[in-house]
Amino acid sequence: MGAPLTDQRARNKQATREAITQAALQLAIEFGPNGLALVRVHDIASAAGVSPRTYNNYFSSREEAICGLHADQSKRAGEALRARPADEPLGVALTEAMVELFTDPEPDRAGLRMIMLTPELEGEALKAFTVGETSLAEAIGERTGQDGLCSEVTAAAVVAAIRVAGKTWLTPAANRPFADVIRQALGCVLRG
Amino acid sequence: MGAPLTDQRARNKQATREAITQAALQLAIEFGPNGLALVRVHDIASAAGVSPRTYNNYFSSREEAICGLHADQSKRAGEALRARPADEPLGVALTEAMVELFTDPEPDRAGLRMIMLTPELEGEALKAFTVGETSLAEAIGERTGQDGLCSEVTAAAVVAAIRVAGKTWLTPAANRPFADVIRQALGCVLRG
DNA sequence: GCACTTGATGCGTGACACGCAAGTTCTCTG
DNA sequence: CAGAGAACTTGCGTGTCACGCATCAAGTGC
Incomplete structure (x- = not known):
C-alpha cells in the first residue's frame, strides 16, 4: 500500500482489483437488480480473468466487489x-x-x-x-x-x-x- | 403489519423478533468484535428459543440480526x-x-x-x-x-x-x- | 544470477440462505 | 361455538460461498 506506484506489483494488484470490480458491476447490471442472486462468483472471476479463489482474496462478498x-x-x-x-x-x-x-x-x-x-x-x-x-x-x-x-x-x-x-x-x-x-x-x- | 396491535399474532411476531435480536446482540458482545465469526446461527436461535430455520425467516444474516x-x-x-x-x-x-x-x-x-x-x-x-x-x-x-x-x-x-x-x-x-x-x-x- | 517476498491458484471443509412441505396456533364468520 | 382458512414455525434437502492451507509463479534486492 505504502509502496510507490512505480512498483510493478502494486500496479498489477490495482489492475486486478479494478478488473474484478468492473466485471462484477457489469454482470450485476446485465442480470438486473432482481436477478442479483443469479450472479455467481465464478462468473465474476472468469469475466475478470482470475480464479474464484483470487476473487475472494480481494473481496469477501459479491456486494463488496460490485460497489x-x-x-x-x-x-x-x-x-x-x-x-x-x-x-x-x-x-x-x-x-x-x-x-x-x-x-x-x-x-x-x-x-x-x-x-x-x-x-x-x-x-x-x-x-x-x-x-x-x-x-x-x-x-x-x-x-x-x-x-x-x-x-x-x-x-x-x-x-x-x-x-x-x-x-x-x-x-x-x-x-x-x-x-x-x-x-x-x-x-x-x-x-x- | 397493518393489523392492529391487539392482534395476538403481531405481538408474538414482534416478541420473537426482539428475542432474536437481543440474543444475537448479547452473543456478539460476549464473543467480542474479533470473534464475531464464531457466533453461530444455531447459537443465536437456541438462545432466542427458536429454530435456526425460524431465525432466518426474520433475518438473512447475523449482521442484520445483531443490528x-x-x-x-x-x-x-x-x-x-x-x-x-x-x-x-x-x-x-x-x-x-x-x-x-x-x-x-x-x-x-x-x-x-x-x-x-x-x-x-x-x-x-x-x-x-x-x-x-x-x-x-x-x-x-x-x-x-x-x-x-x-x-x-x-x-x-x-x-x-x-x-x-x-x-x-x-x-x-x-x-x-x-x-x-x-x-x-x-x-x-x-x-x- | 540467487535467495526472498508477495500474490495467484486448487482443494477441501464447514456454515449458511432458502425452497418446499408438513404441523401448529390464532382469527374470522356463519 | 365450531369449522374453514390464514399465518407462523419447523425439519429437511440443496446449492453456494467464505476461508484455511499448501503449492506455484512472478517480481525484487543483494
Missing part, C-alpha cells in the same frame, strides 16, 4: 477539497469539490441505479459512500481549523447530501445534470 | 419529531426529538460499541441508521412544508450527525452524557 469502484471514488473526497483554492469559502469549496469529484466523468446511470436502488446492495452502497467521510473530515479540519467533531459532522452531512442527491438524480422525473442536483442538495445543509 | 434493535429504534425517528410541539422551531424540535429518542433509555455502551466499531458490522450498522431517514424526512416535510429534496437532505444530515455523535460518545476521552454530544453535533448542521 468497489464507487468506494474508490469516494475515498478521493479529501483530496478533491484540498484541490480547491484556499481562499474560497468552505461552502463553495465543498460544493465545487464534490461536483468535480462526482461529475468527472458523469456517473453511469445504470451503475449508480444498480448500486443505490438494489436492496441487497444497500449496506455496501452506504459503506462505499461513508468511506470518504474520514478523509473529507480531515481536509475540512485543515481548512477551517474548527472542532474535530464539527468537521466530522460536516463531512458526514455532505456525504449524506450527495447520497440523497444521487437518489434524486436517478428518479426519471428530474432529468437534469447531476451537478445541479448536487448544488441544490448541498445548499440545504451548507449555510456557513 | 435489528438499533434499526427498530431508528424507525421511530419520524414519530419522535411529530411528538414535539408544532410551534417549536425546526432545529429545536429536531434536536430534542433525537435526544429523547436516543437517550431513553441511555444506550448500552457495549452494544453500541459492538455495532459501530466492528468492521464486519459496518454496512448493517449504516443501514440501521439510515432506515430512519424516510420517516424523519416525511415528518420534517409535514412540519415545514419545504421542498421534498430539502427535507430528505436535512433528515439524512441529522441521522449522519447522530451517527458521528455516537462514535464520539464511544471514545473513552469524552465521557459525558450522550445527550450533550447529540446537541453539539446537531448544532453543527442545524442553523435554521
Whole structure:
C-alpha cells in the first residue's frame, strides 16, 4: 500500500482489483437488480480473468466487489477539497469539490441505479459512500481549523447530501445534470 | 403489519423478533468484535428459543440480526419529531426529538460499541441508521412544508450527525452524557 | 544470477440462505 | 361455538460461498 506506484506489483494488484470490480458491476447490471442472486462468483472471476479463489482474496462478498469502484471514488473526497483554492469559502469549496469529484466523468446511470436502488446492495452502497467521510473530515479540519467533531459532522452531512442527491438524480422525473442536483442538495445543509 | 396491535399474532411476531435480536446482540458482545465469526446461527436461535430455520425467516444474516434493535429504534425517528410541539422551531424540535429518542433509555455502551466499531458490522450498522431517514424526512416535510429534496437532505444530515455523535460518545476521552454530544453535533448542521 | 517476498491458484471443509412441505396456533364468520 | 382458512414455525434437502492451507509463479534486492 505504502509502496510507490512505480512498483510493478502494486500496479498489477490495482489492475486486478479494478478488473474484478468492473466485471462484477457489469454482470450485476446485465442480470438486473432482481436477478442479483443469479450472479455467481465464478462468473465474476472468469469475466475478470482470475480464479474464484483470487476473487475472494480481494473481496469477501459479491456486494463488496460490485460497489468497489464507487468506494474508490469516494475515498478521493479529501483530496478533491484540498484541490480547491484556499481562499474560497468552505461552502463553495465543498460544493465545487464534490461536483468535480462526482461529475468527472458523469456517473453511469445504470451503475449508480444498480448500486443505490438494489436492496441487497444497500449496506455496501452506504459503506462505499461513508468511506470518504474520514478523509473529507480531515481536509475540512485543515481548512477551517474548527472542532474535530464539527468537521466530522460536516463531512458526514455532505456525504449524506450527495447520497440523497444521487437518489434524486436517478428518479426519471428530474432529468437534469447531476451537478445541479448536487448544488441544490448541498445548499440545504451548507449555510456557513 | 397493518393489523392492529391487539392482534395476538403481531405481538408474538414482534416478541420473537426482539428475542432474536437481543440474543444475537448479547452473543456478539460476549464473543467480542474479533470473534464475531464464531457466533453461530444455531447459537443465536437456541438462545432466542427458536429454530435456526425460524431465525432466518426474520433475518438473512447475523449482521442484520445483531443490528435489528438499533434499526427498530431508528424507525421511530419520524414519530419522535411529530411528538414535539408544532410551534417549536425546526432545529429545536429536531434536536430534542433525537435526544429523547436516543437517550431513553441511555444506550448500552457495549452494544453500541459492538455495532459501530466492528468492521464486519459496518454496512448493517449504516443501514440501521439510515432506515430512519424516510420517516424523519416525511415528518420534517409535514412540519415545514419545504421542498421534498430539502427535507430528505436535512433528515439524512441529522441521522449522519447522530451517527458521528455516537462514535464520539464511544471514545473513552469524552465521557459525558450522550445527550450533550447529540446537541453539539446537531448544532453543527442545524442553523435554521 | 540467487535467495526472498508477495500474490495467484486448487482443494477441501464447514456454515449458511432458502425452497418446499408438513404441523401448529390464532382469527374470522356463519 | 365450531369449522374453514390464514399465518407462523419447523425439519429437511440443496446449492453456494467464505476461508484455511499448501503449492506455484512472478517480481525484487543483494
